[in-house]
Amino acid sequence: MITSLKNIFNDTGTITRFMARFFSELLHRPFEMKEFLRQCYFIGYKTLPLVGITGFIMGLVLTLQTRPTLAGFGAESWLPGMVALSLVREIAPVITALICAGKISSGIGAELGSMKVTEQIDAMEVSGINPYKYLVVTRVLATTLMVPLLVFFADAIGMAGGYAGINIHSDVNLYRYSSQVLESLDYIDVIPPTIKSFFFGFFIGSIGCYKGFTAANGTESVGKAANASVVSASLAIFIIDMLAVQITDLFM
């Protein structure tokens, strides 16, 4: 029991130091711009189809599931606004972050774990290149900036899914639907989820990098690093979401 607690505190301390190093390395030269852009391409652009499909299905299903309840109260006209609020405030950021945890965090964990096991990280270090800066800073920065953009994309596609869902049972034109969506949204609905998306991105990247970077020797540890990245990043997303909702609630 005491040993387990000691291990948890040790791990927390190590991962905190690992994350804190990101901020000190970020401000020092050289800035690995080429690698950063390459990571943005892989993390952002390559995840667009998955986030797009999921976003559309989220909007469509949410509309179809909510419609009967609202219709029972004669409040079917609230449907676009309700779908927009649900998507923007909660569903799109959390589901997109979970998708990114599954795709990006595990990918980073496996990639860096494999580099660690095959001594590529050591090779980088002995040739006088800072592997933390080249591998970790670029990836964490890319996830921190790309996840919020993917969330915006999921919001937009989700609303298109909502529009499709509404038009299965009724006939609402795009202009009216868009007007109702925009009327229902305020800055307070958009800014907090955007802020929490940056945190989601930061933790998705950091946890993936940490698990990969600290992989023990042996190929088995690569799979473990990938798996641990998904589990830890998903848990972190829910904890951040809970904290973000509590903090936002103070200002509502």
Place this chain on the structure above:
Amino acid sequence: MNNEVTIPATGQVTTDKETIVLIEGLYKSFGEDNPVLKGVALTVKKGENLVLLGRSGSGKSIIIKCIAGLVTYDQGSIQVMGTEINGLTNQQLNELRLKMGFLFQNAALYDSMTVRENLAFPLKRHSPEKTEQEVTEAITAELESVGLAEAIDKMPSELSGGMRKRVGLARTLILNPLLMLYDEPTTGLDTITSREISELILQIQQKNKTSSIIITHDMACARLTGDRIVILENGIIHAEGTYDELAQSKDTWVRSFFT
């Protein structure tokens, strides 16, 4: 022929102006119950190839990882070209590492980069003033020196084990190191390719006047490349001498390596 084998006492070293690596009383353990190095002392002189022999787990790789600053040691001293490794800042350590080359057991080529990019990566970092043409010329020259100029645009996954080792060597040599550290350079290779790699190590020593520490279990490689051989046993130096001296040692355990 001198059949006497030098068995140095723990912590003792000999030094002179030509010393490139000087290790004194080196201790390293992983956890309280797992000491790996128990007071290793050795020297590598300028232009010398030192072969480290020993059973698996005797601490050979840890020694060269300590020299490269990849593993921190618990006690003792390692001086590389007169600079003590312990206590160096990251920047100082990186500057010292530029004078060293490290060939890993599996070459450790960057999987996501082509052979050209693997070689260009460290070169561009440390010589940003070089033009693209100069970088390409340097890469081509280095690949030609290891006989792999045609592989310049291949991915590491397209190369055989021997080719990977050669590319790994070329990537290391492109920074003109003064000290080469080889971690089992011929492991997993057939006899002919092993001999080619061993000859390449010898060529590098003769052409670039580099000093080397070569960890190997391949006695043909040890015989061909080693000016001096050190045998490690349970974290201490058990015997030291030339190939012929050790092969004719009175110590049967030492002789067992050569039979």
